[in-house]
Amino acid sequence: MEIRNIAIIAHVDHGKTTLVDRILQTTKVFRDNQETGELIMDSNDLERERGITIFSKNAAVTYNDVKINVIDTPGHSDFGGEVERVLKMADGVILLVDAFEGPMPQTRFVLQKALQLNLRPIVVINKVDKENCRPDEVHDAVFELFFNLDATEEQLDFPTYYGSGKNGWFNDSLTQTDNILPLMDGIIKYVPPPKTNEGPLQMQITSLDYSSFLGRIAIGKVTRGSIKENQTIALMQADGSIKRNKVRELYVFEGMGKRKATEVIAGDLCAVVGLEDFNIGDTIADIDTPEALPVISVDEPTMSMTFSINNSPFFGKDGKFVTSRHLRDRLMKETEKNLALRVEDTDSADSFNVFGRGILHLGILVETMRREGYELTVGNPNVLVKMIDGKKHEPYENLVVDVPAEFSGKVIDLVTQKKGEMLVMESKGEMQHLEFEIPSRGLIGLRSQMLTNTAGEAVMAHRFIDYKPWKGPIPGRNNGVLIAKFGGVTTAYSIDKLQDRGAFFVDPTEEVYVGQIIAEHIKPGDLNVNAVEMKKLTNHRASGSDDAVRITPKLQFTLEECMEYIQQDECIEVTPKNIRMRKVVLNEEERKKSTRSMQSEAVG
Template sequence: MKKIIAHVDHGKTTLLDQLLKQSGTFKKHEEKIDRIMDSNELEKERGITILSKHTSIIWKNYQINIIDTPGHADFGGEVERILSMVDSVLLVVDAYEGPMPQTRYVTKKSFLYKIKPILVINKMDRNPIRTDWVINKVFDLFVNLSASDEQLDFPIIYTSALLGTSGEDPNNMQKNMIPLLNAIIKFTPEPKKSKNNFFQMQISQLDFNNYFGMIGIGKIQQGKLKKNQVVSVLRDKKKIYTGKINSILKFYGLEQKKTETASAGDIIAITGLNNISISDTICDPEFLCSLPKLKIDKPTVNMFFCVNQSPFCGKEGKNITSRQILERLKKETVRNISLKVKETKNSNVFSVSGRGELHLSILLEQLRRENFELEVSKPKVILKKKDNVLTEPFEIAILDIKKNHQGQIIKKIGELRGEIKELTNQENDRIQIECILSSRSLIGFRSEFMNITSGSGTFFSSISHYGPIQKKQFGQRKNGVLISKNTGIAVSFSINNLQNRGKMFISHGEKVYEGQIIGIHNRSNDLTVNCLTGKKLTNMRASGTDEAIHLVKPIKITLEYALNFVNDDELIEITPNSIRFRKLYLKESDRKKAKKEKKIYYYN
């Protein structure tokens, strides 16, 4: 079993595309598309891998099982749950950028299982490249992660996934992937086979379809499995029940094919067992021995998901009740093991915890597309107590920016109590800043970073460690907001007059309600305004002409922007067609009363 790990946008999925194409997986008449494994709609739109996916290729009479894993730390649970199935990893690194924060994260996890890596230096078609520097950086990373001597003696293959070339020598590349395929066969150990003939496997992934029902996916650790065989399901070392395997599916290229038997080392999908969870052990009833439970890191960010209680509730979505929302969230936790859902004292509010803002925003986007309506609070970092000391998560961040933005960014890092570890000059008048920042300070910083760098900077981070909590208050927006005074339809005349007060979220003809946030105020205080009043009309003609109304294009609200924007006393209203901001208390009198009583959360 081979796993491909890498940082975001270093070419994992493109590399797997080439392996599938050049190994003869596709027949001549089949259409060859890019990013074959990113079959999820959101993956195609965003250009990132969200879910781990299995495939297999046949090369020189060897069956090579491969898993394409996400590169973003927010989807680390997808990496962690399949590590027990892996015999080796392909560590894909950009030929210029080298190892990045997420590279460190996924490599650290694979080293815990004593897996030996094969280093793949990708994007050799780039200009410039610095392969020697990249190799030294990878070696330093392995040393910092306490790699063994065997892991430090890693083979190196140079590739260009885009061009479909590879080689052991960067100056002598072949126009195919044969050197990489040969390296996989040479350096990947054979699956460990136990002398014990009793069947045993662990569930590492769940799927579902209307024909088969629940599908459990995992690697057979020992023994053989036959169709219609009776097996026992173990959870936390306790027997849950005994059931029968209805069918066995093996992965061949992009397809799943039925088979009568499977043996140790095979990755299979089984049906017939409905009450199963990730990490369950499936074994022979005569051999009730559970495998070690999969180690999954705990969530770092928490949000509250609430039933939509705005005046526009139910106008755009179909699934709006607390029962429908809770059922959908619980269904998500079955597959998404790094997500945690808890009910609160308020039956209309649920506490949802995940690995980061991106992890939760992907979930919210999926709910939108399934016709759900809901409101969510500002993301909050989860704090921990260690030795009676309150600690918070810190992240290692790498910022790649133009030199003319250096002063502003370094000043901002100082304001956020960040610690700069390294500052490196890059090509094309750019610099790279490596720093340590608390996760609290990063909420809201990403959007500000893009504004400072005018969209030219890149920002990557992953969890580094938990440390004593910083006393400074982070995450609250400096600017106030413009709040609608009444419910109705916004008109261009009023919006034009309000543009001097700040930037708008709405345009002419949009429906707004009392308490909805319609713009960002230029000053630090909130301002309640009227955006519904049109121009007063009379029967008197003016001697001159009326001034033309020029409306500035409103700010486009995305889920990521929304999660970074809101303050503690605000909510994000999410529907299939709209994303709106609103105050927790819609009436101005209620807001003044809550401020006086210092009351914020109605869901506590």
């Protein structure tokens, strides 16, 4: 049976997972009466809520007697570690582009990786049913992008399909059909069969799965020879060591699941059960003539955060896993499959430095952990600085903002304050398309400020470019915060009196503790306030003093917004039920002492 391995790459929200849904439905993976719903591949709760793909996944369909392995990849550059290794399993890529937005920064990031691996591209321009879409202009922009990324002549001669994943049609012209069969025929025609070499077994482990029955499962593509059930193999690791191992069970992908197999030949993807102590990037080779494949390299992390145990007064109220041992074990387990993540011990046994690709990358990890029942404290994100030729360098990003023309001045002003430099300014219909080069530090907290200043209309995306010389200090948050002076239950009476001082993050009757951040101050500088004061009740009424209390609803911050909001002396308490911001030092007197000692050190 012939095989095709294809990865689908696209910017966030351009319709990648919907296209996979259509492929699965067209090839009758599900029975006609089976309820599948939408976004079948995004199986993780977090992926469904946010509408983004975080983990790459595999499905396999059969069309015209050809087996097509479909690999759904993340579109966000924060999950670049996931993308790079998964592309190693593919022989071709479908580049999916929105007919209005055109190629975006993240598209560029993944496409560059695919072209470097010599994968054959097919371009699909999606959402041509949308108003003011511009499929022809987008096609030209895609060609220009390929050219800028040094595509080969063969790669530049890419086939293009147009259509609408939502309405279930794709065609090689703008004529609407009633199915996606032209695209399926295109995959078989343009994606080459897997290249296989003659010789004994070689297979690289490119991703992991876990099952409570079978343990850890190694997934990859057999590049040479064949692998059999119960075969004894050599597991070749990155450090050069070779371990003898046995394949207990073999599975190939079929539909959305896996089917047991006795032998898998070169070119196909498979899952291997029974291996011990393997890592991503290891090579499974023939026991008699072991040869290793090149180790997978992944882009370096650009950001770090400190993860510690929860030491607030509300410690242990919500979570099941609260000790430093729980935290350490969970972080170490994550590094096994999350290649772009690194964990280091600190001077304290209760804290760990975690390095990742960006705020979203680290935020997803924290969110996943709290859903699993962990309690922890996370500090504010810091970019990683490198010394190059004796000079301090920091990561820079390419920032793209699409915004209605009337707000473009505000956006430029904001980004310039954060040490960004404008490279491109052009009109796209009624929208202004702006491109900047900005230090990664400048992006922290920028999204919320930008949405506030553009009435929520700005669409921003960014990707890492390179390390460049340090840009100097960047202004952080303008306003201070209001801090709880006393612990207890907040009262409507107190919050009502304090409302003119700031915008609150808590509602009346919420429990707070000393040192918790409960509101944003309207001025710079922090203020300690009493939010738990009860109204003094007397037995006579004064005219005008019993007006109804009017409380503005509290500001709800997501975890990422909290991470961008906090300053150096603040942290976030994360539990399965709550996310609270607080000062690192809860006691007011001790906070003042530590501030004074830091100031005297700075002067000294």
